Amino acid sequence: MTPHFNQSIHKDTLMAEPALSIRGLTKVYGNGFEALKGVDLDVEQGDFFALLGPNGAGKSTTLGIVCSLVQKTAGQVKIFGIDIDKDFAKAKYHLGVVPQEFNFSQFEKVEDIILTQAGYYGMSMKEAKPRSDRLLKDLGLWDKRGGAARMLSGGMKRRLMIARALIHRPKLLILDEPTAGVDIELRRSMWEYMRRINREEGTSIILTTHYLEEAESLCRNIAIINRGEIVKNTSMRELLTELDTEAFLLDLEAPIETLPALDGFELERVDAQQLALSVRKGTSLNDAFEQLSAQGIKVLSMRNRSNRLEELFVNMTSEPDTASDIDSATSTSAKETAS
C-alpha cells in the first residue's frame, strides 16, 4: 500500500500533546483595538470543539492567528506540540482551514483548485489525484469538477472549501462557519460528513458557528469567547447542565380563549392553539399535564421551545451594563427633551 502523505509528519507527533494549545494570546490591531486579551485554550486530539462568540468577539482573529492569516501581538500557539514561532511550516502540515468567506479563484476549475492546494503542500499529482477524486465524490462535487468555481451554488462552494482543506489529510480541521447560508438538508449532510471524518479518521475539528443547534449537535467541548476573552471553556454536557429551566411548546387539540393557570409552572400563550411551558429542573411534567387535563385542555404534541445552548450563550455574552446604560440614556434624553 502506498504510504499516505503526511504519514511521516504524523509519526513524530506526540500523542500527549493537544491538537491546539493557546497561551496568553493577545492581538492589538493597528488602530489600537484589542481584539484578544490573553486567550488560553486547549483542544485535545480527536475532539470536536466549538468556539462560539458574538460577531467581533475574537473567534476569527484567534483562528486567523492559528492559520497564519493574522499576526499575533503576544502569546504562544502550539499545533500538536509544534510552536508556530519555531516551525510554522511543520505545524501547517497538520492544519486544514475552511474559512468563513469564499477564498478561492472564482475562475479556476473546481478540480484545479483542489489539486493546486495539494501542490502547495508538496503532494505529487500521483498522490493528489486519487485523493481529490475521492473528496469530490464524497462531497457531491464530482459532476462539477471540470466547471469554473463561480458556477457553483453557495453550498457547493462551501463543500469545495472543505474538500480543499482536506486534500493533504490534516489532523486538525478548522471550520469557520462552514454551513452559513446552506439549506437545512445540505447542512445536515455536511454535519454527517464532519462527524464521519472526526470519528473514522480521528481528525480533530474546531468549529465556529452561529447555528448553536449545530454546535450542540456536533461538539463535545466548547469555549465561548466574548470581547477577546474566553468566558467559558468546558464540555458541552457540563455546560448544558447549568441550565436550570427548560421550555416546551405544547400544541393543543382545540383553541383556547384565555391562558390557563398552572400551579408551580410558568405558562405563556403563543397563539390560540399553542402554549409555552417553562419547567424547572427536577419538576415532574406529569403535574402540568394533569392540571391542563383538569381544565379540559388536551395536549396533542410537545417539543423543545428553543435551543438550550442559545439561552446560555445569550446569558454569557450579553452586556451586563446594557440595562443601566439604556436607563441612563433614556433619562438623559428625557431631561434634554424637557429642558
Added chain:
Amino acid sequence: MNHRQLLISLWTMVVKEIRRFMRIWPQTLVPPSITMTMYFIIFGNLIGSRVGEMHGISYMSYIVPGLIMMSVITNSYSNVASSFFSNKFQRSVEEMMVSPMPNWVILGGFVIGGAARGLGVGLIVTLVSFFFTDFSLHHPLLTLSVVIMTALLFSIAGFINALLAKKFDDISIIPIFVLTPLTYLGGVFYSIDLLPDFWQSIAMANPILYMVNAFRYGILGISDIPVAGALVAIAAFIVVFWSLALWMLNRGKGIRS
C-alpha cells in the same frame, strides 16, 4: 518541506500562473501583439522609411529590439501586478498563506509566471517583426540573458506594486505614469546620440535605457551605453528588488492584519 516538496510547490505555483494568463489569452497575449504590429506598420514602415538609417541600420530594424523589450517589460510587470492583486482581492492568497510553502516559493512562482508571460509576448512580437524585417542575433547568449533578467526584474517590481496596492487603481498607476514614460524615453525609438548633451545626461539615469540598449546590442551589435555595466546594473536591481519583495512578504505587508 524537503527539496522534492519545494520543487512540487514551486512548479504548482508556476503552472497556476501560466494557466491563468493562457486562460485569458485574448486579454493577455493578443492585445500586445496587435499594438506592436501597429508600431511596426506606422513607425517602422510608414515613418521609418523617411527617417532613414540609425547607427547605419534601417530604422525598422533599429526599433525591433526596443519594441520587443517594451512588450517584455510591460507584460511581465502587469501580469504579476494583476495576478497577485486578484489573489489578494479574491482572498485566494490565503490558500498559499495557510500552506507550508516558504515565502520565497510564493514570490518565485509569481515572478517566474510573470516572466513567462513577458517572454511569451516577446516571442510573439519577435515572430511578428519577421513580417517587416530580417535580423540575426549578434550575441545570442547575451540577448537571452538580458531579456530573461529584464522579465524577472519587472515581474518582481509588479509583485511589490501588488503587495502595496489597496485597490485596482493602484496597480495601474505605476505602469501608466512611470513605466510607460521611462520605456518611451528609454531609447526604444531613437538613439540618445540624437539628444542634446543635457538631455543625454538625464536619459542616462533611466534604467530602461540600459536594458533596451543591452538587448539591442545582443541582436544588432550596436549600443549607446557600455553593455557590461548594463548587465551588472540589471543583476543588482534584481537582487535589491527580490530582497525587498521577500522582506515585505515575510513581514506580511499588505496581506496580513
